[in-house]
Amino acid sequence: MKFLLFLMLTLASVYASLNVQTTYTSLGEIAKKVGGDKVSVNVLANPHYDPHFIVPKPSLISKLRRADVLIINGAGLELGWLPPLLKGAHNGKIRPGAKGFIDVSNAIKLQNIPATVSRAFGDVHSQGNPHYMLDPYSVIPAARLIASKLSAVDESNAEYYHENLDKFLKNWKIYLKGLDTKMRGCKEKNVVQYHELFNYFLNRYQYKSYGNIEPLPGVSPSSKHTLALINTIQSKKVNMILQDVYHNQKTAKFIAQKAGVKFLILPHDVGAVDKTDSLEKFYTVISNKICQ
Numbered sequence: 001m002k003f004l005l006f007l008m009l010t011l012a013s014v015y016a017s018l019n020v021q022t023t024y025t026s027l028g029e030i031a032k033k034v035g036g037d038k039v040s041v042n043v044l045a046n047p048h049y050d051p052h053f054i055v056p057k058p059s060l061i062s063k064l065r066r067a068d069v070l071i072i073n074g075a076g077l078e079l080g081w082l083p084p085l086l087k088g089a090h091n092g093k094i095r096p097g098a099k100g101f102i103d104v105s106n107a108i109k110l111q112n113i114p115a116t117v118s119r120a121f122g123d124v125h126s127q128g129n130p131h132y133m134l135d136p137y138s139v140i141p142a143a144r145l146i147a148s149k150l151s152a153v154d155e156s157n158a159e160y161y162h163e164n165l166d167k168f169l170k171n172w173k174i175y176l177k178g179l180d181t182k183m184r185g186c187k188e189k190n191v192v193q194y195h196e197l198f199n200y201f202l203n204r205y206q207y208k209s210y211g212n213i214e215p216l217p218g219v220s221p222s223s224k225h226t227l228a229l230i231n232t233i234q235s236k237k238v239n240m241i242l243q244d245v246y247h248n249q250k251t252a253k254f255i256a257q258k259a260g261v262k263f264l265i266l267p268h269d270v271g272a273v274d275k276t277d278s279l280e281k282f283y284t285v286i287s288n289k290i291c292q
């Protein structure tokens with residue numbers, strides 16, 4: 001009997017892993033790299049859908065209820081869907097400010113911070129552009145923050161998390177070197193996007209974005225705005241239109257055809273399009289599409 005109890009306790013400690021929930025897939029991939037076999041990671045948002053407006057299903061509440069750690073993008077990206085889920089979960093471990101709550105945007109220098117915030121400017125990201133994970137360099141501070149926070153929650157494995165972090169970052173820096181070399185060969189192109197999703201990637205590699213198909217964030221394109229955009233594309237020598245996977249493609253395709261430029265669908269997160277099921281593949285697919 002004693003032996004059985006001992007065996008059960010041993011097995012329990014071997015298989016006990018931190019229940020880590022992340023809002024988006026790229027954060028989930030980083031958590032897996034850093035957490036290794038000491039964590040079980042679940043991603044709340046399906047990458048095929050608009051990351052601003054994930055449907056707050058009750059099943060997500062029960063996932064959050066069991067979580068030891070919650071990793072969010074922050075900078076307002078989850079504002080439209082996460083707060084009611086967190087409220088429903090009543091889980092003190094992952095409450096904002098708690099040890100198990102990780103807001104990765106705290107480790108990032110945000111871009112496009114608006115000087116003034118007003119509804120007249122549409123549904124703006126008032127804290128700055130939250131789509132920082134589109135910059136492959138954001139992976140580094142994100143991984144560092146996740147490692148230090150996991151270590152604080154689970155002190156007995158702190159060394160393990162930091163070893164994983166070092167291994168991961170070593171490989172990631174090698175990957176970045178290759179990506180930078182590749183992107184050096186196809187710099188200085190001009191683009192138009194549907195929403196300001198890809199700014200961090202574009203800025204990293206000196207691409208210029210000359211406008212958005214949505215006239216204001218969250219507002220559908222009007223014909224007047226569409227015609228103005230066609231003129232801009234021609235006068236600024238725009239090469240391509242970048243579209244996400246979840247907005248209607250009709251306007252972007254129409255503009256691309258009228259203006260005679262390329263129309264590209266790019267993933268906004270790991271798994272948003274085929275063959276992007278890892279961080280490396282995600283950024284590689286973006287660079288392949290832009291560079292072609």
Ligand SMILES: [Zn+2]
Nearest residue numbers: 052125195196
């Ligand atoms: Zn956005």
